[in-house]
Structures are given as structure tokens and as C-alpha cells.
Amino acid sequence: MPKLLTVTRKDLRVLLRDAAALGVLLGMPMVLIFILGSALGGLGGEGGDIGAPVAIVNLDTGARDSSVTDVGAEITSGLIDNETVAGIFDIQERDDATEVRGEVERGELLAAVVIPAGFSQSIADGDAVTLEVLKDPGSELSANIWESIVRGIAADISRVSIIAQTAGESAAGAGLPPELVGATVGMAVERATAQDAVSPITVEQRNQTAEATVDIEGMDFYALSMTSMFLVFGAMFGAFGFITERRDRTLSRLLTTPTSRAAVIGGKMLAIWILGMLQFTILYVFTRFSFGVEWGGDPLATFTVAGAQLIAVTGLAVLIAALAKTERGAGGYGSLIVQLMALIGGVFFPITILPEWLQPIRYASIMGWGLEGMSDIQIHGAGLAEVISPILALTVMGVVFFAFGIWRLRTE
Amino acid sequence: MADIVTVEGLVKRFGDLTAVDHVEFSIAEGEIFGLLGPNGAGKTTAISIMSGLLDATEGDVVVDGNSVSKKPGAVKRVLGVVPQEIALYETLSARENLTFWGKMYGLGGKDLSEAVDRALELAGLADRAKERIEKYSGGMKRRINIAAGILHTPRVLLMDEPTVGIDPQSRNHILEQVKKLNAEGMTVLYTSHYMEEVEFLCDRVAIIDHGKVIATGTIDELRAMIGDADVVAVELDEPPAPETVELVAAIPGVSQADAVESTLQVLSADGGAVLAPVVAALGRAGAHVRGVEVTEPNLESVFLHLTGKSLRD
Ligand SMILES: Nc1ncnc2c1ncn2[C@@H]1O[C@H](COP(=O)(O)OP(=O)(O)OP(=O)(O)O)[C@@H](O)[C@H]1O
Ligand SMILES: [Mg+2]
Numbered sequence: 001m002p003k004l005l006t007v008t009r010k011d012l013r014v015l016l017r018d019a020a021a022l023g024v025l026l027g028m029p030m031v032l033i034f035i036l037g038s039a040l041g042g043l044g045g046e047g048g049d050i051g052a053p054v055a056i057v058n059l060d061t062g063a064r065d066s067s068v069t070d071v072g073a074e075i076t077s078g079l080i081d082n083e084t085v086a087g088i089f090d091i092q093e094r095d096d097a098t099e100v101r102g103e104v105e106r107g108e109l110l111a112a113v114v115i116p117a118g119f120s121q122s123i124a125d126g127d128a129v130t131l132e133v134l135k136d137p138g139s140e141l142s143a144n145i146w147e148s149i150v151r152g153i154a155a156d157i158s159r160v161s162i163i164a165q166t167a168g169e170s171a172a173g174a175g176l177p178p179e180l181v182g183a184t185v186g187m188a189v190e191r192a193t194a195q196d197a198v199s200p201i202t203v204e205q206r207n208q209t210a211e212a213t214v215d216i217e218g219m220d221f222y223a224l225s226m227t228s229m230f231l232v233f234g235a236m237f238g239a240f241g242f243i244t245e246r247r248d249r250t251l252s253r254l255l256t257t258p259t260s261r262a263a264v265i266g267g268k269m270l271a272i273w274i275l276g277m278l279q280f281t282i283l284y285v286f287t288r289f290s291f292g293v294e295w296g297g298d299p300l301a302t303f304t305v306a307g308a309q310l311i312a313v314t315g316l317a318v319l320i321a322a323l324a325k326t327e328r329g330a331g332g333y334g335s336l337i338v339q340l341m342a343l344i345g346g347v348f349f350p351i352t353i354l355p356e357w358l359q360p361i362r363y364a365s366i367m368g369w370g371l372e373g374m375s376d377i378q379i380h381g382a383g384l385a386e387v388i389s390p391i392l393a394l395t396v397m398g399v400v401f402f403a404f405g406i407w408r409l410r411t412e
Numbered sequence: 413m414a415d416i417v418t419v420e421g422l423v424k425r426f427g428d429l430t431a432v433d434h435v436e437f438s439i440a441e442g443e444i445f446g447l448l449g450p451n452g453a454g455k456t457t458a459i460s461i462m463s464g465l466l467d468a469t470e471g472d473v474v475v476d477g478n479s480v481s482k483k484p485g486a487v488k489r490v491l492g493v494v495p496q497e498i499a500l501y502e503t504l505s506a507r508e509n510l511t512f513w514g515k516m517y518g519l520g521g522k523d524l525s526e527a528v529d530r531a532l533e534l535a536g537l538a539d540r541a542k543e544r545i546e547k548y549s550g551g552m553k554r555r556i557n558i559a560a561g562i563l564h565t566p567r568v569l570l571m572d573e574p575t576v577g578i579d580p581q582s583r584n585h586i587l588e589q590v591k592k593l594n595a596e597g598m599t600v601l602y603t604s605h606y607m608e609e610v611e612f613l614c615d616r617v618a619i620i621d622h623g624k625v626i627a628t629g630t631i632d633e634l635r636a637m638i639g640d641a642d643v644v645a646v647e648l649d650e651p652p653a654p655e656t657v658e659l660v661a662a663i664p665g666v667s668q669a670d671a672v673e674s675t676l677q678v679l680s681a682d683g684g685a686v687l688a689p690v691v692a693a694l695g696r697a698g699a700h701v702r703g704v705e706v707t708e709p710n711l712e713s714v715f716l717h718l719t720g721k722s723l724r725d
Contacts, residue, residue, distance in 0.1 A: 249499035256463040257516040258488040
């Protein structure tokens with residue numbers, strides 16, 4: 001053990017003197033988070049949004065068949081009565097969608113939701129429906145809260161409305177006393193979830209800025225995704241560590257000392273992991289305090305996900321070191337793997353913009369799992385218990401990469 | 413004195429190539445033993461097996477009673493290894509490197525810092541200990557490369573061509589250092605393809621070529637293999653044709669003639685007597701003689717005598 005740690009300390013020392021590595025691992029993500037984040041969402045302080053004006057425009061007049069729920073009205077009252085909304089926003093009911101869109105664009109309104117005409121009827125007809133959520137991209141965080149509240153209410157209401165059509169059709173529908181409707185709804189919600197028959201309302205979000213052609217959430221999104229991606233670059237530099245030692249014969253020399261191969265390789269792997277945790281901590285603190293990025297309310301969970309992601313990265317480092325003969329080769333493999341994994345892992349765009357059937361592809365990516373865990377914590381307030389699957393998946397990935405790598409790794 | 417290293421029937425094959433071919437020798441405790449051979453002879457391969465880096469195809473090495481194939485850990489604790497290639501961390505300072513290697517050899521605390529100071533002193537680089545290795549000259553790197561192998565004062569030191577590619581001053585420094593370590597009781601295996609180094613340092617020598625030991629003994633014993641002969645080295649202005657060499661070899665009194673580039677080495681019981689006929693024969697063959705020297709046999713001529721070729725081609 002002490003020799004393993006001696007190797008780790010030596011490797012950390014070597015890595016921390018490698019300006020190129022530090023530039024890639026720390027400098028590049030900071031710059032990219034800043035550029036991408038501020039291009040698509042400003043650096044505005046979040047605190048100033050408390051009590052910010054939001055609006056709801058309900059153009060829906062209910063379905064032709066009055067026994068069907070008026071979904072527009074339900075959503076409107078749901079939002080107006082919502083405690084979170086009341087606590088954070090100053091909500092107004094408006095009728096002119098065009099006017100509201102303009103106000104969001106000019107930043108006079110922070111966010112809005114437009115319920116289109118014929119919304120309830122479309123639901124009754126079984127057609128796809130879309131709610132339009134408008135956000136001022138300058139206030140990412142509170143606008144995101146707005147969006148998630150709208151999503152939540154829409155999801156609830158869509159269940160209710162389906163009940164109204166299925167269970168409620170034979171029953172007296174509109175004429176039921178409130179308590180009874182409640183009971184019917186409760187039952188039907190259970191049934192609906194059990195049968196997975198809910199057809200959710202699509203919530204379409206729009207950033208009301210001319211340049212905002214990409215549907216992304218700015219600084220908060222990029223802080224996570226870039227950090228996640230650049231953690232994986234650690235695998236490349238970790239692989240360099242093995243290859244350079246092989247080339248410079250220090251690896252052979254180490255093995256002529258009374259030190260086991262396991263201590264040498266283990267020590268180097270531990271260094272990769274620790275460097276990654278250092279990198280993560282610096283990026284976390286830096287984005288938190290310079291850019292005001294919200295990482296979510298459970299830092300322990302966030303750091304555990306990062307730690308698991310770095311187990312995968314460490315395993316990947318051994319694999320790359322086994323595949324590549326030279327640093328050039330490792331650089332090639334490394335950046336190819338990082339880019340592929342970034343692409344399918346939802347680093348450059350939120351994975352939700354892919355078609356649903358294609359979205360599971362992210363589970364082949366270290367960043368896919370890492371981001372799943374971290375954004376659950378960030379957006380949905382998940383805690384450690386709720387991000388166990390990404391943590392396990394990343395650990396398993398690390399073990400698998402390591403197993404393949406160690407099998408082929410040459411030490412002389 | 414008892415043998416501390418015994419190499420028994422050692423064979424190493426890389427595919428079709430037999431890099432080490434039934435090598436046998438033993439080293440007595442306290443000795444400087446030379447392994448002399450040209451490039452590709454199998455010296456490094458043999459040292460790699462001895463130090464537990466490579467597995468032997470056949471045979472074994474026993475160091476201080478432990479077999480390297482069965483108890484590599486025990487063997488490694490007795491050994492210090494100075495690899496042929498400089499194996500140091502370029503971005504760490506000399507002191508950081510030595511401290512690290514000392515720890516890997518199991519040193520710690522005060523023993524370690526004293527050992528590092530001593531090694532830096534021995535390397536003559538105490539005043540530059542804080543500089544990164546990448547800023548050092550080749551000769552200075554070599555010295556630290558050696559220092560890293562002797563920090564823990566191993567009982568047996570394996571040195572693989574520690575002086576390759578450095579200036580004469582650094583080389584002399586290193587040779588003196590090896591002598592000093594040996595005087596303090598360290599057993600040394602020293603490989604080289606410079607016969608001068610081996611003649612200067614070693615008590616006993618094994619000459620190795622194409623993986624085979626072709627002669628073993630003290631320097632005097634090896635010289636005696638040529639017999640009581642003189643070596644006549646004739647320097648020509650270009651390498652002689654094979655027929656010319658044969659012509660010279662056929663001269664009465666000449667026991668052997670070999671060409672090494674443009675030098676013709678002639679062995680004879682009486683160098684003075686064959687000088688004139690040799691020069692005359694070369695003249696007839698159209699070769700231009702630039703100089704002639706009659707010397708005592710050395711390991712170079714022994715090697716030439718045994719293999720018909722030079723150590724350094
Ligand atoms: N890993 C290897 N794979 C294949 N062939 C090898 C390997 N290592 C050495 N050889 C071959 O074995 C032979 C002996 O090489 P070795 O390095 O032991 O020679 P050496 O005496 O140390 O030479 P030098 O004086 O140049 O260092 C050479 O022909 C070399 O090409
Ligand atoms: Mg060699």
C-alpha cells in the first residue's frame with residue numbers, strides 16, 4: 001500500500017507539472033462553459049428573479065362535448081393556485097399571445113405559457129398536443145423552474161383528462177360532485193399508470209431570443225455537460241502516463257524494484273482518479289461562484305456521481321493505454337472516444353431532442369450516465385438514493401474497461 | 413568466495429530468434445564481473461531476465477540462494493539495476509527522482525534522505541539537485557540514472573552499458589564510481605561493448621556473441637587464449653579485399669589475419685619477424701599501408717580471434 005501511494009504521489013506531481021494536460025483538463029472547459037453558456041443564456045443574477053412577472057394565455061375554450069374536461073382551464077387554475085409559482089413569480093392571466101411573446105422577448109416578462117385554441121378538443125380526439133412555454137434565456141434558473149412546473153401540471157392534467165374520457169365517459173362526467181370526481185380521478189390515475197396508457201402533453205419550450213436557435217438551457221446545462229466531457233479527457237492523459245512510462249522505460253525500471261505490478265498500476269490509476277476529483281472540484285467551485293451555476297441541492301450526490309464517472313474514466317485510461325502504442329495513438333483513441341461519447345451522451349445538446357427510440361444510446365456513454373445523474377440532481381432535486389443507477393452503471397463501466405485493458409496492457 | 417549469482421543454462425527466444433542461448437556463468441561475492449559483447453549479443457536480455465523483467469524460456473538465475481523464476485521478490489530485494497536506457501522522470505528534479513526510486517526500493521525517513529544526499533554527492537550533482545532532469549546533459553542524466561540504482565546499497569548491482577554515449581570525463585567519473593562501490597563491498601555485473609572499460613574494471617569476464625558465451629575467465633586467462641602471440645595492427649586506407657586477407661593469413665609465421673574495416677589484425681608468435689613480409693604482401697596486393705603497430709593482445713583481439721569480427725561493428 002505505501003508503495004502504491006508513492007506511485008500515486010509521483011504521478012500526481014508529474015501530471016500537475018504538465019501544462020498541456022492542465023490546459024485541457026481545466027482551462028478548456030472553463031472557457032467553453034463561459035462561451036457556450038453566455039452565448040445561450042446570460043450571466044444574470046438569479047436572485048433578482050424572485051417575484052418576476054410571468055403570464056399565462058389560455059386560448060382554449062374547452063371541448064365541444066362539455067362532458068370532457070376543459071384542460072386549458074385546469075392548467076390555468078393549476079398554475080395560478082400553485083404555491084411554488086406564487087412564491088417565486090408574479091403570475092398574470094392574459095389573452096393576447098402575440099403581445100405576451102413580445103414581452104418575453106423584450107425581457108419584460110420572465111416566462112409565459114400559451115395554451116393553444118382547441119387544446120381540449122385535440123386531447124379529446126386523441127391528437128398530439130403542444131403547450132408553448134416561453135422563457136427569457138437571460139434568467140435560466142427561474143425560467144427553468146417555470147418550465148418544470150408547467151411540465152408537472154401538464155402531466156397531471158393529461159392523466160386527469162384521459163380519465164375523463166375513458167373512465168368518466170360512462171359515468172356522469174361533468175355532473176359528478178367534486179369528491180366523487182376526485183375519487184374517480186384517483187382510481188383512474190392508478191390504472192393509467194399501471195397500464196402506462198398516459199399520453200403526455202408535449203411541452204414545447206422556446207427561448208425568446210433571435211439568436212437562440214438551439215434549444216438549450218445555457219450556463220447550467222453547459223457547466224454539467226462540459227465538465228462531464230472534460231472529466232473523460234482525463235482518461236487520455238492517464239493513458240499518456242502509462243505510455244510515457246513505457247517509452248521512457250521507467251515502467252520497466254519500476255518492475256525491477258521490489259514493487260508488485262499491481263501496486264504500480266494501482267498507484268497510477270489512483271492518481272488518475274484523484275486528479276479527476278481535483279479537476280471536478282475546481283470546475284464545480286469555479287462555475288458555482290464565477291458563473292453562478294446551480295449544481296443542485298445535494299453536493300454529496302453530485303460528487304458521488306463524479307467519483308463514479310471517474311472510476312469509468314480510470315478504467316478507460318487503462319484500456320486506451322493497452323490499445324495504443326504511442327502517445328499519438330492514445331491521443332487519437334482518446335479524443336475519438338471522448339467525442340463519440342460526448343455526441344451520444346448528450347453533451348452538445350440535451351438528449352431529449354433526439355427521437356425517443358434513439359435516446360437510450362446515451363447509456364453507452366460515460367457522459368450519458370454522468371449527465372443523467374448530475375442533471376437529475378440539478379433539475380429534479382434528486383438525492384443520492386435516486387442516482388444509484390448511474391453510479392452503479394459508471395462503476396460497472398470502469399470495471400469492464402479495466403478488465404479489457406489489463407488483459408492487454410504491456411508493461412515493457 | 414561464494415558465488416552470489418549463478419546463471420544456469422539460460423535461454424531466451426523471441427519467436428525464431430534466440431537472443432540468449434544456453435548462457436552460464438557465476439559471479440563471486442565482491443567481484444566485478446564483465447559481460448562483454450557487441451550490439452545485439454543478448455546482454456540486455458540476460459540482465460532483464462536476471463532482474464525479473466523477462467521470463468526465461470529455459471534455465472534460471474539464482475541470486476543469493478533465490479531463484480528469480482520462483483522468488484522474484486526476494487531476488488529484487490538484493491539487486492540494484494541500472495538500465496541501459498536512461499529511465500528517469502524528466503519533469504521531476506534529480507532529488508525528486510532519487511527520493512522516489514529510494515522509496516520504491518523500500519527506503520524511508522532519515523535513511524532515505526541520507527541515501528539521496530550520498531547518491532547526489534557521488535554523482536557530483538549535489539548543487540544541481542533541484543533542477544529538472546530534462547535540463548540535464550546526457551552525461552548528467554547517466555549519472556543520476558546510476559545513482560537511482562545504488563541508493564539502497566544493493567548487494568548486487570547490475571549495470572547495463574552505463575556509459576553509452578557520453579563524454580570521456582563523465583565516463584571516467586562513472587568508472588571510478590563503480591570501483592569505489594565495489595571497494596565498499598558491492599558485487600557488480602557490468603555489461604559493455606567497450607573492452608577498455610571491462611579491462612579497467614573487471615576481475616572476470618564472459619564474452620558473449622549471438623546469445624552464446626564464447627569464453628569466460630580473468631582478463632589474463634582470456635588473453636592467454638591467443639597464446640603468447642603479438643598483435644600486429646596494420647592500418648590501410650580502405651578495407652582490404654577478402655583475398656588480400658587470405659594472402660596475409662597464408663604468410664609463414666602468421667597464425668591469423670582478420671580485417672576490421674580498414675584495419676588488418678595479424679596474430680603472430682613473433683610480431684617483429686612477420687612485419688616485413690606482411691607489408692610486402694599488402695603492397696603486392698595493391699593495398700596502401702598507412703601505419704603499423706605491434707601490441708600485446710587485448711580483449712578486442714581475443715574477440716576477433718574467437719569470432720573473426722570486431723566488437724564494435
Ligand atoms: N522484446 C524483444 N522482442 C524481439 N526481439 C528482441 C527483444 N528484445 C531483444 N530482442 C533481440 O534480441 C537480441 C539481443 O538483444 P539485446 O538487447 O539483449 O542485445 P544487447 O547485447 O543488449 O545489445 P546492445 O549492446 O545493443 O544493447 C537482438 O537481436 C534483439 O533484436
Ligand atoms: Mg543492451
